[in-house]
Amino acid sequence: MPLIGRRGFVAGAALGVLGTGGGGPAGAAGSAGASGASGAPREAPSAGGGRRGRHATTGFRGMWIATVFNRDFPSRAGLTAAEQRAELIARLDLAVRRGMTAVLLQVRPTADALWPSPYEPWARCLTGVQGGDPGWDPLGTAVEEAHARGLELHAWCNPYRVATQTDRTQLAPNHPARLHPEWAVEYGGGLCYDPGLPEVRRHVQDAMLDAVRRYDVDALHWDDYFYPYPVAGAGFPDDESFRRYGAGFADRAAWRRNNLDLLVSETSARIKQLKPHVAFGISPFGVWRNASADPLGSDTRAGASYDDQHADSRKWVRERWIDYVIPQLYWHIGYDRADYAKLVPWWEAVVRDTGVRLYVGEALYKVGDPAQPAAWQDPQELVRHVRLAREHPGVGGHCYFAAREVAKDPLGAFSAVLADDTPRGV
Template structure:
């Protein structure tokens, strides 16, 4: 009860109780490796002559931008994997063969691919004309500025570039580190934008500019970073000052060695804590409710490393009733991220059912299921992977239905040593459940390699591509090549029938005690299933895969609080049901 009272008071203090009541309770380069910030020069948009049947040479860009960028704090394994960069933009004639077998690719579908550009172009022509996700990441470093007019200009130029490249979607960053690039009552303006209202809503402006050009707008949100400043944020409205200090109980930061983990690109929030899970859900729900976006895109949706978090609050939950599946600690940490994503998905689709959820995830999901060995011509044993090193079970998210598409950050080419883009993408395609889409997240290489990866993506069953970043495509002079060779026709993004014609029902549950207070970590169950859902800090949990039926009930119980059963309801696909369970 003490923890529940704390959270209730916190919600009242920040003015979220009404939002929860109305929206949740039914009452009324991650891109993981990001470049250092710099100020781009004005973007020059190339003029592209379209000829789908005879792709032209890359159109030169007048006064090309030469923006000096670097990879900050690049993980050692990523640096090693990119020793063979193949980074020149235009002018390459042949792709690099694999180190093992000297082949055109590393999968049965791609091993016989030709290496010359002309032959790859002919294969690509045969793949055109059907829906495909043609996106690109746009980071905060590409457009944010304290100068309002510069921001407007950059946004317009970026959307012009996206259209010129033949894209049909932009993955556009709107939030970085618990601060925003849009007006919010929950979080302060980012210091990158000057820490104040710029006099207009930059994100609404970007959405409007994208939609004017027929581009889907996927709002790119850094989920778990708390602050990108080593000294911490300066704005007193930031959650840092309420929940990340030595006096905070619980402290919302991840711990390592019994104290907040060392600063690594960011100070990181701890998804093991129900308070953090609920807070992130409120932020995403607030944004999705207020903006007409096509998608929500998570980045940094993971822990910062394999040894976190050993904080006392996480350990207490793990040992005292918040582990109904009897998982080991690392599995339990993975489950906490998945649970948070399930709750966000359910809360958002109840008010905006068509929003698509995507995530930038580690490019190697589980290295133990890849070819083994430390010989980099054949094996992956030397690499890091999402499951083992970042407690990120992205494939598990597809099984639970809390994500619509994964964008694994496969920032490696298809040739030379491991990792291989096509082999890793094929793993995600083969293991994703419920027909969820896989889009290849790419590093920007030269023209022939980007063409080969586009071809390979379709051959292994991927539904599209997303290079990191649109500005890097431009900087390497590839905008014209994209339009003339890779995306010469206009197609929509691929359909998601589980959203338009769902077969499962969504049930949004709120658990309370007899005094009307939210109950944390209650066990929520549905008849005929052994699955257990846990209620969060505000008593909320989302069941995303309930079987359709009439006169359905939900039960909840918690030791020391009581047990309860909901009123009966109809579980109907496409119509989320909201129910309350009172424990007595």
Template sequence: MKHFKLKHLIFIAIAAIIASCSSNNNDEDTTATKPIVPKKELRGVWMATVWGLDWPMGNYDSQSQQELYKSYLDLFAANNINAVFVQIRGMADAFYDSQYEPWSKNITGDATQKPDYDVLKFLIDEAHKRGIQFHAWINPYRIATRTDKNASFPALDPKIPKEWVKDYNKIRIYNPAMPEVQSRITDIVKEIISKYDVDGIHMDDYFYPALDGDEKINDDAEYATYGNGKYSSVEDFRRDNVNKVIQDIQKAIVDTKPKVVFSISPAADNDNNYNNLYADVVKWSQEGWVDVIIPQLYFATGSAASSFNQRLYWWSQFTYKNALMVGYGLYKFGDPTAGDKFQTSDDLKSQFDYAASKPKVQGSILYSAKSLLDNKVNIMDVIKKVYSRPALPPFLGRTTVAAPSIPADVKISGSNISWDTVNGSRYAVYKSNGAGQTAYLVAITSSTTYSLSEKGTYFVTAVNADNVESDISTLVTY
């Protein structure tokens, strides 16, 4: 018995020594021996163009439009915002020369008048010049609105077959049940991504219309024609009509230009999405049909079911094969009808803080651009603080992409840090805060040199077009 115990103790001691050696070897490979790069983060702004809300604000001459847009982008860049979501198709109209729909009347004041510049190309190019992603925001079904059923809708453009249209008291839409409509929406997405260098296709929460009062969705005939005993209820039929469009758009993107990101911004209340708008957002997430989900969390913080906190907690539990980001309702701040918490900017900071506590959250999108200009209750003070340093957008692709090579020959000359070119990359310059500590991102640049403004230890990474980042370079001290 004693002999057995001795052998047993010797075995334990040897195992402990092996484990200790193994642990030491692993420690040499951990991030504790080198700086840590900060979490990647998409920081976007929605720019609404229906009725000229954010842009072009009723300006119908090209120079005024362009100057306003550039002033927005300069404001975004100065505040380390790295994405803009511009509404380029708000009501079955287009900010480009479309085969399928008329020009937006918000550009020239007249849908039949072609603008004197390539509007969408200008919008994209100016964003990219500043290192800002451009996401093309479209509304799938909405064609026009009116004040009530006694008013008239605008004349339907000849490019849109009247047989594809469904009218309600306050809204005219493409009929979601028609296969021709489902194909048309997908074809429009193909047209956009084929002709223009957009970084993303984006949709908000306008699916089946949210109707007032006792008005109901009028689709008995469509259900009889296309449902044909295939569904257990008309509600399932409606949800599947929207599902087909979402799935077809995702497939069109993958087949046509797979680097394009597909994002959707649903209403905060998923019961409303599912039962009234017939948008089965959770299914889209589970199936991987969308890359990013951005719930519109336009509520104050708190513990109520409809609060910012509880809504974000819910979405954190029910997003699956996609990135989760937060939509912030800046427009509510300073609105006297929005409630006490929106009368100062304090709750905006609380919202950002709560979102930062959720590991799934990979970014923020602000609604809307004009609110940054208005700066009611000094919301820009919060934004400047939260976005005080630059941020790299996260990789939102569908397949694993190889990281670029590590920048080589990193050196200091005077106050400049320089490195060798890595083909197809831009670069992130970091200031180290020590091994195992999160570094500061100082700059994102397409150059292979950068002028440093303060003493410290620095390193560089390469970032490819898909926002995949290399490992860190050697450290150099200035």
């Protein structure tokens, strides 16, 4: 997701800063085998994004609610429990007014939690102090109030991000990255769990699945922060874990992709064992690979999740380890390096015959931003996106980043979308 004001660890390509691409080895998708990966091919749950499945008949329209940096909720740290609850309710009411079928609430922004987790401390965004008890249960309230309004609640988690700064003393004393300092590394101005450590993989699964186990969520949702976006001139510091666990892989990149394959496939299997009706969805960077690096890739010239983050999102779909995918197609129609009009059919082809649902991530946050190209100064750009998607039956809906922009409706662009678009089935 696009986060503002930080270096590559949290900004990177999601802001539209595109690399040259094709940096990894050529070859077919899934060339790095997921040794030991679990998760046999299966049919996705019948409901659109969970057991309520409101959009199974009406189409999906989702809204991300980001909590990191207090972006969308709460408006600032330190509000009273009553004030925070009122703000959350207002966001849910906004979603209803704007025709949403689902909200994707960020409940684990920096390896901390918006519920009383036995694995990780209370989130800093609530009180301003990581570990500080806010006096209420935001996730529990969100689930109850979303369902009362006919909305699905997707619990959005960041798997590996620990902090957006490197000072470990700012972490709560009981934070796992302080109790196990060897689990986290510094990179790009932040702290990140090392995906190469099996104990880390188990911990992040346990922490996220606690929300699935304890609450009636409709889905577990991940965004695009796996291995961090690359920082020029800096390699990710996993020499020791690669030395310990990398034997038998062609190279470090293949080993890293296997680490993420294991995280995805194991999480998928555990969700289905725990609550088969709960969906598992991921919102990856919009470019898997460029065709210049892989004939299976898209006609793009951009940073690529497979090469830059070691995230083989195409494989996760084709193996049916996930139930839905929301690629972040945060570019305008006609952009020469990553054309929205070329990426929609590419992703439609990826999900074909898999049962995995495809929704398109939309960059509402770019509309009206003077730093963006001219296309984003036109309130009809997102309307053109929706119209184009209608021509592709494999697209089941759209998801908008994020709640703040849905509320502000820059240039009236979202109102134009609503005026033009009726969810499918209505």
